Amino acid sequence: MAKRAPILPENYNPVGERLRSFTQPLTLAGTSSEPVEISMSRIETPDPVAAAPEFPMLRERELIPDVPTEKELKAVSVRFRCTPSERKKWHEITRELSGDHNNLSHFIRAAMLLLENSHDQLTKLAPDIQRFRKPGTTDMLGITLYEQRLSQYLYDAIKSAGRPKG
Numbered sequence: 001m002a003k004r005a006p007i008l009p010e011n012y013n014p015v016g017e018r019l020r021s022f023t024q025p026l027t028l029a030g031t032s033s034e035p036v037e038i039s040m041s042r043i044e045t046p047d048p049v050a051a052a053p054e055f056p057m058l059r060e061r062e063l064i065p066d067v068p069t070e071k072e073l074k075a076v077s078v079r080f081r082c083t084p085s086e087r088k089k090w091h092e093i094t095r096e097l098s099g100d101h102n103n104l105s106h107f108i109r110a111a112m113l114l115l116e117n118s119h120d121q122l123t124k125l126a127p128d129i130q131r132f133r134k135p136g137t138t139d140m141l142g143i144t145l146y147e148q149r150l151s152q153y154l155y156d157a158i159k160s161a162g163r164p165k166g
Contacts, residue, residue: 115154118161125153 082090094103115122122129132149135142 113164114158114161117164118154118157121157121160122154125157129153 090107091101091104094107095101097107129150132146135146137143
C-alpha cells in the first residue's frame with residue numbers, strides 16, 4: 001500500500017513567511033516587546049561604481065568579510081545560450097587546437113581580448129551595428145543571420161586593429 005503524503009495546511013507558504021519575518025522591524029533584546037525600527041543609510045558618493053555595493057547590506061555588528069585587495073579573483077562567470085551540439089563542437093575545436101580538454105573558457109577569453117584590442121575600430125562601426133534589429137528569440141533564421149552580420153563587422157574591426165598589444 002502506498003504511503004500518503006500529509007495534507008499541507010491552507011495558505012502554506014514557508015518562503016513568504018520567512019520573507020515577512022525578515023522584513024519586519026527588529027526587536028532589541030532586553031527592551032519592551034514593541035519593535036524598534038533601525039534605519040540604515042548609506043553615504044552617497046559621486047562615483048556610481050563606488051556607490052554600488054559589492055556585497056549585500058550587512059547588519060550592524062556583523063563581521064565584514066575579508067576581501068582581497070591585491071589581485072582580482074576570477075569568481076564571476078559569463079553565461080550565454082547555445083545548443084548542446086554547438087557546445088560540443090566548440091569543446092572539440094578547442095581540444096583539437098590546444099591538445100588539452102577544458103580550454104573553451106581560455107579561447108573565449110582570448111576572443112574577448114581581441115574585441116578589447118579592436119575597441120576603437122568597433123566604436124567607429126557602432127552606428128552600423130546599432131542599426132541591426134535583434135530578432136525575436138523564436139526566429140532561429142533571423143538570429144543566425146543577425147549573428148552572421150555581426151561577425152562580419154567584428155572580423156573587419158579585429159583585422160584592422162592588428163595584433164593585440166602587450
